[in-house]
Amino acid sequence: MYRMSALIVGLGILAVGCSDSTATPSTPSPQGTSTTTTFTVPLSAANEVPTITNADARASGTATIALTTIKDGGGSITSATANIQVSVAGFPAGTTVTDAHIHNGAAGSNAGIYVSAGIASGDVTLTNGSGSVTKNGINVPSDRAAAILANPAGHYFNIHTALNPAGAIRGQLAGGGATVDPGTAVPY
Secondary structure, eight states, X not given: OHHHHHHHXXXXXXXXXXXXXXXXXXXXXXEEEEEEEEEEEEEEGGGSSSOOOSGGGGOEEEEEEEEEEEEXXXXXXXXXXXXXXXXXXXXXXXXEEEEEEEEOOOTTOOOOEEEEOXXXXXXXXXXTSOEXXXXXXXXXXXXXXXXXXXXXXXXXXXXEESSOTTXXXXXXXXXXXXXXXXXXXXXX
């Protein structure tokens, strides 16, 4: 019985070794991994450079930025979007928000616009000096998303008003809790 089993196993190995089939290399999946990193950014007029001292000086707020990236199998970001929700208070009644952006600058310095929040002048009028706005699906260039994730504190978010067109309230992005959608593979 033992000899028969050994013979069958040996013939099986020989048959596999003499097979005409060839292995085809596996190809990478055309799927990526989706990750969302959320930044909660306290906004203050005192954080602007220079510090705001006019009627917007009492303004404050919070921006919540959810940055969703799609990475390929090699870990490179292939696309990114942001959802931004902003709540503000303490502005003079009737204040018009003219812009909102992420800038690539460290605390204490000013820098150019890096990612626009898509808020245009007149989209938000703070009738009673407070309000909120949400902008979803903002396209973020892959290289800029990578830079924000690599150094959040080197970027700031600010709100611009008619009274302070260079920025009225500001806060640095910092930390950020990454949430990986487990098993989520999305086409890129």
